[in-house]
Amino acid sequence: MNESDTNLRDRLVDAGVALLAAEGPQALTLREIARRTGVSHGAPRRYFPTHLELLSAIAGRGFADLAGRAHCALGRETGGPRAQVAALARTYLEFALDGPGMYELMFRHDLLESGWLGLRDTSLPLFSLLAGLIGDAVPGADARRVAGALWANLHGVAQLWRWRSLQLATGDEDFGPLLDTVLAAHLGPEAGR
């Protein structure tokens, strides 16, 4: 009945997620995950033929979490499309800056199996959603291209902020003002307040 003691597969991913949050991606050793799960180092091979597939499954949790947070934020935001884009952007940044490890792992393509589906399957719908909102928010622009530029901008801010490079360069301590600058750049000056 209780499936948590069977399903070694899920237990491995659970242990990996916990280890990732606690010590970062470089701690995600196959053998350490097995150790924390209480099985031998050869056991994971039964479910994840290679280390990269286990890491990909762990990253999959992150993508699911991100998608969940995004939809939750969208449901909570009752303003216009511009406000929804802003909520989405803030959610994205908060997710990236939340734990020390998950976001890093999710975009370490050398650690994920090539052509990893989780990214495409949760990023593309989110991207289409963003593009649709942008199409509503700024009717004149090429929505897909603006959405791509904004997505890249958020990704870059997330990464550079994690490294404290942007804090050093701009002197800010909170990413709020920078995020406002980014949104204003891509969506035009704030209109729908």
Next chain:
Amino acid sequence: MNESDTNLRDRLVDAGVALLAAEGPQALTLREIARRTGVSHGAPRRYFPTHLELLSAIAGRGFADLAGRAHCALGRETGGPRAQVAALARTYLEFALDGPGMYELMFRHDLLESGWLGLRDTSLPLFSLLAGLIGDAVPGADARRVAGALWANLHGVAQLWRWRSLQLATGDEDFGPLLDTVLAAHLGPEAGR
């Protein structure tokens, strides 16, 4: 007289740069670099006490290369400040998309020694330069914040483009139109043609 046969230090970095360009960052093994240099695996330790310091030295070549390209592009561009920012941005993207490995290594902070100076010492001057140009190009804006936003945007485009995520999302095959979108977003619609 010839210093290339002495200076094992430089020979190691040379071999590392070549290996990086040929096979990517995950091939930058301490032992493989030593092998390609023709010395034993313990030899690098004399000059680079740890693996990360050797990788940092290799990345340093990349930062120097980037700075050189940037100044070269700036010297070639005779237009106004906006055209110079555009030239800088294009140079940055071309550098990032050029080799398969160097850009990746340069921003893999887990592979570089913490507080790595090369990044700060070549990024910050370049950033200040960018901020100055932006201050001239768009007099009204907070130059540092706009420069930070643009830098992050370029970084994000570089990364997502490398992963082909942006091609997938926008349908583009060349990053030119997207770059124009990005520049227009941060600098305002093209004026100084």
Next chain:
DNA sequence: ATCGCCGGTAGACACTGTCTACGGACGGAT
């Protein structure tokens, strides 16, 4: 009761980064 398979164990292998002991060449002082 017996057989086969599923799921996990245990050991081997090649490889990595780091550490330590060794060796040999070179230069300067006596």
Next chain:
DNA sequence: ATCCGTCCGTAGACAGTGTCTACCGGCGAT
């Protein structure tokens, strides 16, 4: 000329990693 110390690179050990393979115990189906 001899000795000594200081570089600079070698070689081996060690713990740890991912992958592969042989093994084995228990369980269900025949």
